[in-house]
Amino acid sequence: MNNSIKALKKILSVNEQILLTSPDGETVPHVCSFKPPATDEEINLLETTTGFKLPEDYRNFLKTCNGCSLFDHHLYGGEAQLHGIQEIIERYHKVDIKNVIQVAWIYQDIIVIDIDKVKAGEKEYLFLKESTIFYQPGRNLFCDFETWLERFISTNGSKYWDWKTEPKRMYYS
Structure with missing residues (x-):
């Protein structure tokens, strides 16, 4: 986990921006911001509030940064x-x-x-819930937090979970 965040911070350390290519081919600066690491007391408060022990990879993320904003457009921000x-x-x-x-x-x-899923010891405990239908069952992302974050960073903030692959088409003459 720390390696993904550290690698991203290293890229950003040069000029505090990362250049990403937009769908129209333009190269646009983006920024990332990281909050200071969480303390053990803060993590314990979260576990006490929810009544469950956090997965180790998520605890490691919080100990690296207590939240962050990733790949924000330098002028328009991001989500x-x-x-x-x-x-x-x-x-x-x-x-x-x-x-x-x-x-x-x-x-x-x-x-x-x-x-x-975490209580049952399952490693694939991360789910996606759409904001407009939050109370319906979520879509399984088939991974833990560390894997999700590594994929999110390596795709430069893309919603890779929505990518669809086109079936190969055979053309006959």
Whole structure:
């Protein structure tokens, strides 16, 4: 986990921006911002509030940074927020669903940790909930937080979980 964040910070350390290519081919600066690491006391508060022990990879993320904003357009901002502990607690209290915690808001998608999956010892505990239909079952992302974050960073903040592959077409003459 730390390696993905460290690599991103290293890229940003040169001029605090990362150049990304937009769909129209333009190269555009983007920025990332990281909150200071969470303390053990803050992590314990989150676990006490939710009533469950966090997965180790997510704990490591919080110890690296207590939330961050990734790949924001340098002028227009963005919608890739990985929540800090205080925001997670606030969101936990606002919803009636108590078997998930919301850990990120990515372009109107909500990334959640399924508490029941974690308690059962399952490694694939991350789910996607669409903001417009939050109370319906989420879509399994088939990974843990560390894998999701590595993929999100390596795709420069793309919603890779929505990528579709086209079937190969055979053309006959």
